[in-house]
Amino acid sequence: MTLAARLEAQGWAIETVSRGDDIGARLAELVGRGWHPHSIVHLWQDAESLSRLVQLLDLARSTEPVDITVVTDRVQDVVGGEASDPEKAQILGPCRALVKANRCRWVDIDPRRGDAADLLAAEVTAGLPDLLVAHRGGHRWVRTYEPVKLSRRLSAEATVVQTGDGVQAMLSALSGAPGGLVVLSSSLAAVVGGDLEDVALGAFAGALAEQSRPGGPRVLAVDWDPDVTPEEAADLLPRLLASGLSRIVVSTRDLDALLRAGEARPEAARPSRTVHPRPNLSTPYVAPHSELETQIAGLWGDLLGIEGVGIDDNFFESGGHSLLATQLISQVRDRFGVEVKFARFFDAPTVSGLAAAIVGQAAAVEEAALAELLAEIQGLSAEDLQDQLAAEKQSLLEDGS
Structure with missing residues (x-):
C-alpha cells in the first residue's frame, strides 16, 4: 500500500502532484475550490522545488500553518560510513525557512525498505516536533548536539x-x-x-x-x-x-x-480524523471503572480515532504504533504530571496497564519526597527541630486567627 493510500485509509483527503506539474497552478486551483492543505509531503528531493513551495505558501498567506514533511533517500550519514549527499543536503535551507510560518520536518529514509510507507505515514500523522529525523535499521534517529571538551592543540596548516x-x-x-x-x-x-x-x-x-x-x-x-x-x-x-x-x-x-x-513552530490545525467504531479485538470490551481510566481512554480514542476504548484493549492491536505511543506518553505527562517509561507502557499497552503505571509512578514520587523529608528531619539537631516545630505551630495559629 502506498503512502497516499495509507493516509486515505485514516480518513485524510489526498491530492497528489507529479513532478513536472505546475505547483503554483495546482495550489491556486485547490485554494479556489476552498481546499486549503493541512499537510504537504515533499518527495522530490530537490531544494529548488521546495524553495518554490516556500514562496507559494508565503504568497498564499493562509491563516492556518501547514504541516510539511520533506522526505529524502539516505542523504545524511547517520550511523557512520554512509554515502551522504551534500547537494541534496541543501534541502535543509528551505525546510528551515518553512519553519518560520509553518511546521516542517526532514525525514531521511531508505525507500526500498518494506515498511517505508508505514514509517512515513506515522511521521506525517504523529506531528512530532523533531526537525531532523532519520530511520535506519529499525531505529528512529533525531539529530542532537553534545558539548565537547577541547584540550590539546594541533599544529598544522589548514x-x-x-x-x-x-x-x-x-x-x-x-x-x-x-x-x-x-x-x-x-x-x-x-x-x-x-x-x-x-x-x-x-x-x-x-x-x-x-x-x-x-x-x-x-x-x-x-x-x-x-x-x-x-x-x-x-x-x-x-x-x-x-x-x-x-x-x-x-x-x-x-x-x-x-x-x-x-x-519553535506554530500549531498546525490537524485534519479531523474519521472516528471509527471499536475494531474486533482479541479481548472483550470492558468499560472504564475510574475517572483516571476514563480520561486515559479518551486520550487513547482521540489518537487512534476509535469510539469506545475498553480498558483491556491493546494499543498496538487497536492500530497504534511507536510514534503514536510517544504522543500518548507525552499527553499523559502533560495531563497527570507523571513520567511513564516507554518500557513500562510496552509491557502492558492497555488503558488499565497505563492507569496502574500512573498510580505506581505517582506513589513512587510521593514516597521519594517523604524519604527526602525524613532524611532532612533526621539531619536536624534537637534544638533545630524544636525551632521548626515552634515556627510551624505559630504559622498554624496565625492562619487560624
Whole structure:
C-alpha cells in the first residue's frame, strides 16, 4: 500500500502532484475550490522545488500553518560510513525557512525498505516536533548536539573556506588540498535557523565534512557564533582540529535554547480524523471503572480515532504504533504530571496497564519526597527541630486567627 493510500485509509483527503506539474497552478486551483492543505509531503528531493513551495505558501498567506514533511533517500550519514549527499543536503535551507510560518520536518529514509510507507505515514500523522529525523535499521534517529571538551592543540596548516563563498569554492578547496586540512566555516545561523542560503550552504558543508575520501583532505565544518572574535577563533581552531570531529558548532550562548527558539513552530490545525467504531479485538470490551481510566481512554480514542476504548484493549492491536505511543506518553505527562517509561507502557499497552503505571509512578514520587523529608528531619539537631516545630505551630495559629 502506498503512502497516499495509507493516509486515505485514516480518513485524510489526498491530492497528489507529479513532478513536472505546475505547483503554483495546482495550489491556486485547490485554494479556489476552498481546499486549503493541512499537510504537504515533499518527495522530490530537490531544494529548488521546495524553495518554490516556500514562496507559494508565503504568497498564499493562509491563516492556518501547514504541516510539511520533506522526505529524502539516505542523504545524511547517520550511523557512520554512509554515502551522504551534500547537494541534496541543501534541502535543509528551505525546510528551515518553512519553519518560520509553518511546521516542517526532514525525514531521511531508505525507500526500498518494506515498511517505508508505514514509517512515513506515522511521521506525517504523529506531528512530532523533531526537525531532523532519520530511520535506519529499525531505529528512529533525531539529530542532537553534545558539548565537547577541547584540550590539546594541533599544529598544522589548514585551508579555511567561508561557506558564503559558495559551493564551488568549497569543492575547489577540497581538490586543492589532497591529504591536508580544510575548514569549511559557516554561521551559527546554519544550525539554529536564519537566511535560506546560509542554512543550505551550512548543510552542504556538514555533509561534505562527513564524507570519507580516501587520499583526500580531512575536512572540518565549523558553525561559528557571530559573537566569537577573530582572535578567539584563531585560538580555538587548532583545538577544534585536534578534536577529530567532522562538524562542530561554536556558540557563546545556550545552544539548546537557541535551537528551541529556532525550531519553535506554530500549531498546525490537524485534519479531523474519521472516528471509527471499536475494531474486533482479541479481548472483550470492558468499560472504564475510574475517572483516571476514563480520561486515559479518551486520550487513547482521540489518537487512534476509535469510539469506545475498553480498558483491556491493546494499543498496538487497536492500530497504534511507536510514534503514536510517544504522543500518548507525552499527553499523559502533560495531563497527570507523571513520567511513564516507554518500557513500562510496552509491557502492558492497555488503558488499565497505563492507569496502574500512573498510580505506581505517582506513589513512587510521593514516597521519594517523604524519604527526602525524613532524611532532612533526621539531619536536624534537637534544638533545630524544636525551632521548626515552634515556627510551624505559630504559622498554624496565625492562619487560624
